[in-house]
Structure formats: structure tokens, C-alpha cells
Amino acid sequence: MxxxxxxxxxxxxxxxxxxxxxxxxxxxxxxxxxxxxxxxxxxxxxxxxxxxxxxxxxxxxxxxxxxxxxxxxxxxxxxxxxxxxxxxxxxxxAGTPKNWRVYRSRFIDPIRINAGVKFWQENAALLERAEREYGVPADIIVGIIGVETIYGQQMGxxxxxxxxxxxxxxxxxxxxxxxxxxxxxxxxxxxxxxxxxxxxxxxxxxxxxxxxxxxxxQFMPSSWAKWAVDFDGDGRIDLSRSTADVIGSVANYFRSYGWQSGMPTHFAVDFNAATLDKEALLAPDILPTFSVKSFTEKGAVLSGQALEHQGKLALVELQNGAAEPQYVAGTENFYVITRYNWSSYYAMAVIELGREVKEALPAR
Incomplete structure (x- = not known):
């Protein structure tokens, strides 16, 4: 945190x-x-x-x-x-290569997905309430708690x-x-x-x-002091045993950092080799800097919903060791996730774990 x-x-x-x-x-x-x-x-x-x-x-x-x-x-x-x-x-x-595929495999696995499904089912009402009050989707909250501690199994x-x-x-x-x-x-x-x-x-x-x-x-003390909330209304904040407080606090953290309800975290991106200026696109790192117009003028290719995006974008590079990197167009909400942990790899793990858990939920 x-x-x-x-x-x-x-x-x-x-x-x-x-x-x-x-x-x-x-x-x-x-x-x-x-x-x-x-x-x-x-x-x-x-x-x-x-x-x-x-x-x-x-x-x-x-x-x-x-x-x-x-x-x-x-x-x-x-x-x-x-x-x-x-x-x-x-x-x-120095020189240790980053590898998104290896990093991803540490967090997107059956243990975390199954634990996430159980956590979501047991706390569905709280997750819905947090999304309603703070605007943060349930899958993002579930992704964070799963990556951090496997839903309380490994708190340190x-x-x-x-x-x-x-x-x-x-x-x-x-x-x-x-x-x-x-x-x-x-x-x-x-x-x-x-x-x-x-x-x-x-x-x-x-x-x-x-x-x-x-x-x-896994809130640091300063995060606890600033953003932890008594979401169960019992007069105290307990981030170890009260799943209500945990869910509300994570949602409050993201809202405080500017989470925008309804905005995707990222879009697929391709490249136009004839106009590509990848160096310029990567220069701001993961800070959303480019409008859709300036992003595409530098050789990034977007489609569908991404072309209608009104906010800023960043080209996010996920290295794969000696293999070709993967890229996404990160939005301001992607950047908000990196305020929890300053890593694009971490943010993608949170997003993808939450998505996998959501897709694994039994049909209602």
C-alpha cells in the first residue's frame, strides 16, 4: 500500500x-x-x-x-x-531481466483464483456496497487483496x-x-x-x-492512518479480521488517488511501423500523458472503445526477458493502481487476477 x-x-x-x-x-x-x-x-x-x-x-x-x-x-x-x-x-x-510471464505466473494461479471466488461469494454484498459508494469495481478490490495476501492467508x-x-x-x-x-x-x-x-x-x-x-x-502505517475506514461500523478499524474494513479501505484508497468510475484500466495497442516513435511513447513511463490523437500520431494503433477514450494514455511496456515485450495502453485508472505499488507488472497482475476470479464465479 x-x-x-x-x-x-x-x-x-x-x-x-x-x-x-x-x-x-x-x-x-x-x-x-x-x-x-x-x-x-x-x-x-x-x-x-x-x-x-x-x-x-x-x-x-x-x-x-x-x-x-x-x-x-x-x-x-x-x-x-x-x-x-x-x-x-x-x-x-543490476541487470536482472524483468519477465511479465514469470511474474504473472506467481499471482494468477488456481490457488489465488479459487480463494478469490470464495472471498467474492462470501463478501458479495460488501463488494457491491463498496463499488456503489466509492466507484471502484469489485474485481479490482478482489485483485488487490488476492495479490497482496491471498485473502488473508499470508499477512506476514x-x-x-x-x-x-x-x-x-x-x-x-x-x-x-x-x-x-x-x-x-x-x-x-x-x-x-x-x-x-x-x-x-x-x-x-x-x-x-x-x-x-x-x-x-498490506497497508503501511501511513496508509492506515490516511485511508483505512471502519466499513463495518463497529467503532474500530481492523484490517486483519474485518473483511468489511479491508474492502472499504482498499476502495477508499483508490478513490482518494483519483479512481474514475466506469473508466477501463487499459486498452489493447498495436503499432504502425511507418509512423512509430516508440521512444517518445515510452518517455513518460507509465504516467498517462497522451491524448488519443497524440498517441496515435506517434504510431500507436487503437481500435473500438479506445478511440473514444477522453482521458490521457500511457504506453505500458511489460518485458518478457529475452522474448518480445508486451504492450498495453494504460489509462488514468491503470496509473491509480500503481499508486498502491509503483509497478506496472503489479498493476497488471491485480487487473488480471480480478478478471480471472470474476470469470470463475458460478453463474447467478
């Missing part, structure tokens, strides 16, 4: 794509993470109470957020360094506070964007502590991904 709320599953398939975060250069000058895995393993289980930097940050965070400093320092002090989490955050080796086994503290104070220094990524995870740690403090819940019971994402939709 993600990041954007960040998908734990997608993170392990491809390195997480560009995410906005604040600079942490000053913080890194004060504290350097161990440079080697050997040193990290030697620190396995080390509580953050031994880190002067973490304790000072806790005091500053408590003052900034006007919460009990003793509680913040005690809580963070009991969090533990997890070398495995730091290792999992290393980016894929790491203590969220350990994962966020590790990445906030010991992010791998060899990572090409270590400073900004560390700053991002510190901000997520702050949001997590604030959420737990205000709710009066035990911060050590929350489990999630190695990136700190939580619940069926």
Missing part, C-alpha cells in the same frame, strides 16, 4: 520502484548501520534501547507528536534489530515494530537510495507508534511483512 503502500509480495519479485520520501543525510551522519552481513548477524536480536540515536529519535518524536516520551522510548527500546529484514531490502542485482510473520525500526535505523547502506529509504521507514515507524499509542493497543502483537505492511491489504 504500497509506499504508496508497499506490497511485500511484489517487493520480493522486483526491487521496489521509485518512492517519494524525505532526505535522511543528517541522520546518517549521526549513525552508520553495520556495513556487512556478518556484523548484522552479530547484532541479531539487539534491542534498540542500546542505540543512542534511536532513543534520541524517540524523545524527539514524542515531543513532536505530543505523546508520552517514556512510552515511546520504552516501546522502541524493546524493538529488536532483524538482520534478515535488512537483507531482504537489498535491490535485485514479522513484528511490525521490529521491521520498521530495523529499516528506520539500520537500512542497508549499500542500497543506492539508502538515505531516502531510511527516512521513509522512520516516518512509517512514527506513524505506527502513533497509531498504537492512540488506540491503546499492544505494539508488539502487530505482525506484518518485512517492510512493515499490515493486514489483508
Amino acid at each position: 504500497y509506499v504508496p503502500r508497499f506490497s511485500a509480495v511484489a517487493l520480493t519479485v522486483f526491487a521496489l520502484l521509485a518512492t517519494s520520501s524525505q532526505s535522511a543525510v543528517a541522520a546518517r551522519k549521526k549513525h552508520k548501520a553495520p556495513a556487512s552481513l556478518v556484523e548484522r548477524n552479530a547484532m541479531r536480536g539487539t534491542p534498540f534501547s542500546t542505540s543512542d540515536e534511536a532513543m534520541q529519535w524517540a524523545a524527539e518524536m514524542a515531543q513532536r507528536r505530543e505523546v508520552d516520551a517514556g512510552w515511546v522510548q520504552r516501546t522502541l527500546g524493546e524493538a529488536q534489530l532483524l538482520p534478515t529484514v535488512a537483507r531482504l531490502m537489498q535491490p535485485a542485482p 510473520t514479522f513484528r511490525v515494530i521490529d521491521a520498521l525500526a530495523t529499516l528506520g535505523f539500520n537500512f542497508p547502506p549499500s542500497h543506492p537510495r539508502a538515505a531516502e529509504r531510511q527516512a521513509y521507514f522512520r516516518s512509517e515507524l512514527e506513524q505506527f507508534l502513533l497509531l498504537q499509542y492512540k488506540a491503546g493497543t499492544d505494539p508488539f502483537k502487530a505482525l506484518g511483512s518485512y517492510a512493515g505492511a499490515m493486514g489483508m491489504p
Whole structure:
């Protein structure tokens, strides 16, 4: 979520794509993470109470957020360094080819499709209500939850506070964007502590991904704070056990990012070799930039409903290793899905899983 709320599953398939975060250069000058895995393993289980930097940050965070400093320092002090989490955050080796067919096969499979059918049948009324109130189709919501956690079957086994503290104070220094990524995870740690403090819940019971994402939709703490909703009306938000809250929160997330009801996510696209300027079409990446007119003038060939599209389009390239890439014309709604996880491969997996589940539903 993600990041954007960040998908734990997608993170392990491809390195997480560009995410906005604040600079942490000053913080890194004060504290350097161990440079080697050997040193990290030697620190396995080390509580953050031994880190002067973490304790000072806790005091500053408590003052900034006007919460009990003793509680913040005690809580963070009991969090533990997890070398495995730091290792999992290393980016894929340079030159690792992307392969849409392989990526797709990890998510569009009988296990997820069957689980999705069951989830849809059990929550049909909630999905209809969410689509009615937020304008987000049921198949997109179902696709997200299926890709993220197989409908709650795999929500993560790491203590969220350990994962966020590790990445906030010991992010791998060899990572090409270590400073900004560390700053991002510190901000997520702050949001997590604030959420737990205000709710009066035990911060050590929350489990999630190695990136700190939580619940069926794998919301990061900032996403939880901004977009999670009490869709079942019981006075609390539970993204682990309340499918109503999960469905409503995912729909609210998409609406907040500009989902347009009734707009397709993408169209088929072909090319006119005589006029094709693929470099220009790919230059904006997945950001919808072109009108239908400018898109086709650069050699993209559309047909049917696509020619009537009033919004902007992007040429989305899905690489297939050494084989020929696949292409689609992504709409603004396709781009909205990538706000959940900044990857066109992820967005297509969500779309296609939702479609497969919908087609597998028994006829009514």
C-alpha cells in the first residue's frame, strides 16, 4: 500500500520502484548501520534501547507528536534489530531481466483464483456496497487483496515494530537510495507508534511483512492512518479480521488517488511501423500523458472503445526477458493502481487476477 503502500509480495519479485520520501543525510551522519552481513548477524536480536540515536529519535518524536516520551522510548527500546529484514531490502542485482510471464505466473494461479471466488461469494454484498459508494469495481478490490495476501492467508510473520525500526535505523547502506529509504521507514515507524499509542493497543502483537505492511491489504502505517475506514461500523478499524474494513479501505484508497468510475484500466495497442516513435511513447513511463490523437500520431494503433477514450494514455511496456515485450495502453485508472505499488507488472497482475476470479464465479 504500497509506499504508496508497499506490497511485500511484489517487493520480493522486483526491487521496489521509485518512492517519494524525505532526505535522511543528517541522520546518517549521526549513525552508520553495520556495513556487512556478518556484523548484522552479530547484532541479531539487539534491542534498540542500546542505540543512542534511536532513543534520541524517540524523545524527539514524542515531543513532536505530543505523546508520552517514556512510552515511546520504552516501546522502541524493546524493538529488536532483524538482520534478515535488512537483507531482504537489498535491490535485485543490476541487470536482472524483468519477465511479465514469470511474474504473472506467481499471482494468477488456481490457488489465488479459487480463494478469490470464495472471498467474492462470501463478501458479495460488501463488494457491491463498496463499488456503489466509492466507484471502484469489485474485481479490482478482489485483485488487490488476492495479490497482496491471498485473502488473508499470508499477512506476514514479522513484528511490525521490529521491521520498521530495523529499516528506520539500520537500512542497508549499500542500497543506492539508502538515505531516502531510511527516512521513509522512520516516518512509517512514527506513524505506527502513533497509531498504537492512540488506540491503546499492544505494539508488539502487530505482525506484518518485512517492510512493515499490515493486514489483508498490506497497508503501511501511513496508509492506515490516511485511508483505512471502519466499513463495518463497529467503532474500530481492523484490517486483519474485518473483511468489511479491508474492502472499504482498499476502495477508499483508490478513490482518494483519483479512481474514475466506469473508466477501463487499459486498452489493447498495436503499432504502425511507418509512423512509430516508440521512444517518445515510452518517455513518460507509465504516467498517462497522451491524448488519443497524440498517441496515435506517434504510431500507436487503437481500435473500438479506445478511440473514444477522453482521458490521457500511457504506453505500458511489460518485458518478457529475452522474448518480445508486451504492450498495453494504460489509462488514468491503470496509473491509480500503481499508486498502491509503483509497478506496472503489479498493476497488471491485480487487473488480471480480478478478471480471472470474476470469470470463475458460478453463474447467478
